[in-house]
Amino acid sequence: MPAKNDINKVGVESSDFPILCETCLGPNPYVRMSKQEYGSECKICNRPFTVFRWNPGQGARYKKTEVCTTCAKIKGVCQTCLLDLEFGLPVQVRDAALGRKNQAPTSDINKQYYIQNLEAQMEDSPDGMAYDSQVANRAGREMLKNLARSDPFYKRNRPHICSFFVKGECKRGAECPFRHELPEENGLQNQNMQDRYYGRNDPVAKKMLRQDAENKGMKAPEDETVTTLLFLGLPETTETDVRSALVFSCPFVKPVELKSLTIVEASHCAFVNFKTRDLAERTAEALSAQGGIEVQGKRCKVVWGRSRPAKGKKPESIEPSATATA
Amino acid sequence: MPKIRTQRTKPPPEGFEDIQDVLEDYDKKMRDAESESHEGKRKVESVWPVMRITHARSRYIYDLYYKRELISRELYDWLLKQKYADADLIAKWKKQGYEKLCCVRCIQTRDMNFQGSTCICRVPKASLKKGIVVECPHCGCRGCSSTD
Numbered sequence: 001m002p003a004k005n006d007i008n009k010v011g012v013e014s015s016d017f018p019i020l021c022e023t024c025l026g027p028n029p030y031v032r033m034s035k036q037e038y039g040s041e042c043k044i045c046n047r048p049f050t051v052f053r054w055n056p057g058q059g060a061r062y063k064k065t066e067v068c069t070t071c072a073k074i075k076g077v078c079q080t081c082l083l084d085l086e087f088g089l090p091v092q093v094r095d096a097a098l099g100r101k102n103q104a105p106t107s108d109i110n111k112q113y114y115i116q117n118l119e120a121q122m123e124d125s126p127d128g129m130a131y132d133s134q135v136a137n138r139a140g141r142e143m144l145k146n147l148a149r150s151d152p153f154y155k156r157n158r159p160h161i162c163s164f165f166v167k168g169e170c171k172r173g174a175e176c177p178f179r180h181e182l183p184e185e186n187g188l189q190n191q192n193m194q195d196r197y198y199g200r201n202d203p204v205a206k207k208m209l210r211q212d213a214e215n216k217g218m219k220a221p222e223d224e225t226v227t228t229l230l231f232l233g234l235p236e237t238t239e240t241d242v243r244s245a246l247v248f249s250c251p252f253v254k255p256v257e258l259k260s261l262t263i264v265e266a267s268h269c270a271f272v273n274f275k276t277r278d279l280a281e282r283t284a285e286a287l288s289a290q291g292g293i294e295v296q297g298k299r300c301k302v303v304w305g306r307s308r309p310a311k312g313k314k315p316e317s318i319e320p321s322a323t324a325t326a
Numbered sequence: 327m328p329k330i331r332t333q334r335t336k337p338p339p340e341g342f343e344d345i346q347d348v349l350e351d352y353d354k355k356m357r358d359a360e361s362e363s364h365e366g367k368r369k370v371e372s373v374w375p376v377m378r379i380t381h382a383r384s385r386y387i388y389d390l391y392y393k394r395e396l397i398s399r400e401l402y403d404w405l406l407k408q409k410y411a412d413a414d415l416i417a418k419w420k421k422q423g424y425e426k427l428c429c430v431r432c433i434q435t436r437d438m439n440f441q442g443s444t445c446i447c448r449v450p451k452a453s454l455k456k457g458i459v460v461e462c463p464h465c466g467c468r469g470c471s472s473t474d
Contacts, residue, residue, distance in 0.1 A: 034439050053439075171366070175459035 018052045018065045021078035023152040026056025042068035043193045045115045060157035070119045082196050087148040092205030097140035097289040101251035139291030209285040218288040221304050227280045228305030231270040235298040242270050245295040250286045329408040339400040352383045374466030377429055387411040428467035
């Protein structure tokens, strides 16, 4: 009797070349890369994988692949820097703009199971991609193209900052391979790989989205109690339609988190009231990234609501000066 | 391992008493290096003094025999047998281009990341970028090519 194949046994994960972006590889067209089968465990799925290590050019630190090919293919990112392969943007920004949902479970055995299944799926599929691609032409892609860099950004490959130098204790002096600079305090210090990969809580992504929203005029109002967004230029539609359109384009919004959704037929607009200000801001940024919201085939403009001095605002009582931009 | 004198070891040939003091100095230095504290040093840095003293002692014996010709063949062979000098290292010093080699590890291609390469301390300073200081992680060598 042949031995039963253990389905949970890690199969052979071997590849000839890593999945990398242009910046990570460096400017030199000739790169000498070392390959180590099962060199270390993937930072996301913790399974052993083939580690590639190379020098991305003058004055750069040696870079190596941090996540395995499976995890990289699931999200479509570079194996080292975890940025999107197409645009070079963080996962959170790309997903916000394209309205892509993060279906991957992130804990323990669920994660292992999900990745295992996806890997099997990827082997069968012809192009080796597992996620479902969204509609090709969306306003989101335009925005991503604008945000993306045009040239490779080699400053990313510099050596890390010498922590001893920061304390004033670096005894290696000239031969110290780390950078002797003081780190700049810009709020982007606390990043970790898990957050960046799954696209949640990424400070760089947040900064990019907020910047973009402000550029488009969607600056969040100073009054912290405003949690309302207005959709302008709506077609003849129902409340449920608007709700489903919202959830479709912003998959991180759960219907229970909407405090209320009211349509004003007269001015072709809708007031969307959120439970938390944070959720309202994220939705505003995501919708601004997508260039508005699409309801029943019509593209509608999204703006912030205005702050009301009195408590208990009733949307219907808003004067019809909320002009509809058809 | 250090040279342990037992009943079985052959007594040294003549001429040993003259160099015995210097060898004892090296021995003391080695013992100091071995018992140094590891505080403030990198993990690899702790071994560097040991490697340096080994190199120095081997160099002393090599110079005595090959350059200054102050000791006899028997004494030289006895010293090598008793491991006062590193015979492998001296064998390399006799070759052209390796006269100032720091340690045998730095030319061992099997230990290196890429096929057939050597430690960075073997690269002549003329070929390195200006101003780059190298301290090879094996022995702390700062450049042992014959042209430096």
